[in-house]
Amino acid sequence: MxxxxxxxxxxxxxxxxxxxxxxxxxxxxxxxxxxxxxxxxxxxxxxxxxxxxxxxxxxxxxxxxxxxxxxxxxxxxxxxxxxxxxxxxxxxxxxxxxxxxxxxxxxxxxxxxxxxxxxxxxxxxxxxxxxxxxxxxxxxxxxxxxxxxxxxxxxxxxxxxxxxxxxxxxxxxxxxxxxxxxxxxxHKTLLYGTLQLFHHLALHKYGARVSSRNVYMPLIPFFHIHAWGMAFFPIYVGAKLVLPGTADPAGQMALIQKEKVSWMNMVPTQLQMLLDQKGFSNINVLTGGSPFASGIAQKAQDAGVNFSLIYGGSDQLATAISVVPEEVEPDTAEALEWRRVGMRPLPLVEVSLRDKSGNEVPHDGKSLGAVW
Structure with missing residues (x-):
């Protein structure tokens, strides 16, 4: 390059x-x-x-x-x-x-x-x-x-x-x-961020895994960090890209079926609306931007939707994505909870929890702090 x-x-x-x-x-x-x-x-x-x-x-x-x-x-x-x-x-x-x-x-x-x-x-x-x-x-x-x-x-x-x-x-x-x-x-920030995000998703077996064989359709708008990098990634890997325009959930479902869409990103509210559409299943979904209720998570899993949750804010493309540890059985309640809240930082991203004085708190699963 x-x-x-x-x-x-x-x-x-x-x-x-x-x-x-x-x-x-x-x-x-x-x-x-x-x-x-x-x-x-x-x-x-x-x-x-x-x-x-x-x-x-x-x-x-x-x-x-x-x-x-x-x-x-x-x-x-x-x-x-x-x-x-x-x-x-x-x-x-x-x-x-x-x-x-x-x-x-x-x-x-x-x-x-x-x-x-x-x-x-x-x-x-x-x-x-x-x-x-x-x-x-x-x-x-x-x-x-x-x-x-x-x-x-x-x-x-x-x-x-x-x-x-x-x-x-x-x-x-x-x-x-x-x-x-x-x-x-x-330019550098966006391209590094995009590669970090999708490299992370490609590394892990479960959830919103990516590959060049997927057909991608972003519901996150381009105005928001370029649809979480989706303006760049399908071009980068040479994958088919479907852009939904003004399509409502029924129109999105028609596009999914016609174009054989296999990977999407969206906020939880959009996921809920698509889960209400007949035939929405067996799709990899990256979601985030608001709390992800356990009821929606269960409904998604029941429909065969392989989802991951993204966390990060707008200063960079993403900070962390939920991951199911290798030792956890995939189709269990424990795995579902990991996919809903079990965040793992992206490659080369450092995350810590700090108290009000800026001191790092113990990694014991109990101590509370602000994300740094």
Whole structure:
């Protein structure tokens, strides 16, 4: 790898798995076709003045266009602001102003809701298949597909100058007090975090085990740490990727069956809704983000859902994932409890419990402390 940066993953994937596919919005793109779209988009944006350090906000669900923006921004050295659509409207505006969005890409799903914001930001791109849809009345506005077609199929001149310590993206948390907090991710941070997370999952026999043979469908949105690394991992291993867009649980179930999805990530509430769908079984699931009730865990196990629980917060991709020790029988109540709460730090991650004075507490299964 020339540079440890996001777009190098796509270069590698096109060479090694050119005919592997990404499914999105009822369409299918091979990695080769996807790469062609990405470089055209990057070239077009370069012609319109986007350069290293330009901040680009994207407001979208998990679609191929949002994924294309990841790699186009990487090639240009632009900073991708993955806009958190779960923020309150005034907080979302705050995040866009605070991070200095110079371009805003918005899907037709969200465009009506953000119409009052059009005058606040100079450059808008509408992400839609419908090129007849009215564009924002701003200084500079484009339909995504028109913008893409203005580009040539060539790598941007500055792509080789993007470095691993450059900022790749910014994400604003919902937080619990005050205004949303912005977190900057370097290329290196995200790629190391993704490899740590999925290396950990590949090492252990039970739970949400991963391999290149899986068909992946992330329900965690791209705005949240790039769907917990799922914007990168399937590309990295050359696996099929299915993007659910706006699909509800019934629509997600239809995609699972049609595309033979075998690995997903989601919060426990989403898992509960899918467990209520007929036929949801024999799938590996990485879940987390909120408490995982024992009742849902039991229901998942009964359905043949192999789950692991992720813990970590937003400062890094993950800190720990639940693991069933080798000496524990897999189909037992003890194993189920290990999968629900038995956290093990990711490779090269150090975790300790500290008391109020910052002193490490004993590892005796009884002492309480804060996670450091």
């Amino acid at each position: 020339k540079n440890f940066v996001v777009h190098q993953l796509l270069y590698h994937a096109v060479i090694t798995h050119p005919e592997q596919v990404i499914v999105s919005d009822g369409k299918q793109f091979t990695f080769r076709q996807f790469y062609s779209r990405v470089v055209k988009l990057a070239d077009s944006l370069s012609k319109h003045g986007v350069k290293k350090g330009t901040v680009i906000g994207v407001l979208d669900v998990n679609t191929h266009r949002f994924l294309e923006m990841h790699f186009a921004c990487s090639m240009l050295g632009a900073v991708l602001h993955t806009i958190n659509f779960r923020l309150a409207p005034e907080q979302m505006v705050y995040s866009m102003v605070h991070t200095g969005d110079e371009w805003v890409f918005v899907s037709d799903v969200f465009a009506p809701a953000v119409k009052p914001l059009f005058p606040k930001f100079p450059n808008w791109v509408l992400m839609s298949d419908n090129r007849e849809q009215s564009l924002p009345e701003t200084r500079s506005a484009f339909h995504y597909e028109d913008l893409l077609e203005q580009g040539e199929e060539k790598e941007p001149a500055g792509a080789a100058q993007v470095k691993e310590n450059d900022i790749f993206s910014i994400f604003y948390t919902t937080g619990t007090t005050g205004k949303p907090k912005g977190i900057q991710y370097k």
